[in-house]
Amino acid sequence: MAIYAIADLHLDPIGDKPMDVFSSKWENHERKIFYNWNKKIKDNDIVLLAGDISWGLKLKEAEIDLKKIVKLPGYKIISKGNHDYWWETKSKLNKLELDNIHFLFNDGYKYNNIGVAGTRGWIAKDSDEFQDKDKKIFDREINRLILSLESIKDMPVKIVMIHYPPFNVSGKTNEFVEIMRKYNVNICVYGHLHGEGHKFVKEGIIDGIEFRCIASDYINFIPIKIVD
Template structure:
């Protein structure tokens, strides 16, 4: 069986928070409906979809359940990793105990999909970003450890797809420490999100030091999962 691998990040489902995304741009009007339609048009139950963070605005796991159930009923198997707005994210045990049928959660672990190993972590904003604050250096170091833990948990001698939320680049689109980790571990493909609106101008795609990059923010993809590998 050939598994197609798609990716889409930043679905920003409302998690019961009544947070319409169209306050940021008209492109977000009815974005949940658009995601559902476009997803069903191309993804089959035999495929995989990688969702690299910012899944739901929910603040607690129980409040994210409806959004997770929405994704669960869509075609395909899903692997979800954490974004900076996923405050609902909990322990792997608690998330597994939701008994979702088609969703797996990525945190310090890895998954085998077809010929590939799927790894990843949230990462964090680069030191050059306006978001960077005192104390963020500790978070960056922790995310390096988590990314390496995930990579080291993967089966050896198989190509690796890393799914991360923050781009592994600085504010000038120059590769940073996270890119170096991906490069050092011979990661083949990296998908990332987080960039919206004018941030799309900072997108880095294609080969960088042997790593193939894809920006997969939902608005960047016109709310359509992107085919990464067949």
């Protein structure tokens, strides 16, 4: 068993959100992701999908993409991204009865000695885009990360999956990392950064935590191995 990770699949159930308008690198990106996924991942592996899964606006639309993901090898853990407008309550997500998907929502996932926690995160407080209304969302996401980490606090190895980079625009770690440090998190994966945004990627050991950017275009649409 190995753990892989990828974010920002940006699957398009309706066919009206072509990603190649942003860069030619995104041409046939769904085909690239699925080809690389089938090539690398086995049925007993775990795949972390850190947000921006589907452009579907409603759960019924996103279900088209989720059923494609179900058919891929591995057990999938999915957390929310900023474009996952289809995301509903935990009970509604579970009613889809997608037997090899766990929707991470104020909870965690345990496998052997490894625990997986996470949440969406939010834009950095030192961003020009951050407004008064964003503070409430930011604080709520912090609380969701705490709830998620509480559910795996007894696990020897802890992984956090978060959509937004847990760094300020200045490059310094933010409050999300402070929480991770309190819970002795080992690895953090994040996405969200595309194209020119790749210049803000920070990876490696920071504050005792290993950080990896898993935005699909950053990793060439190839799920990367996080744990052997």
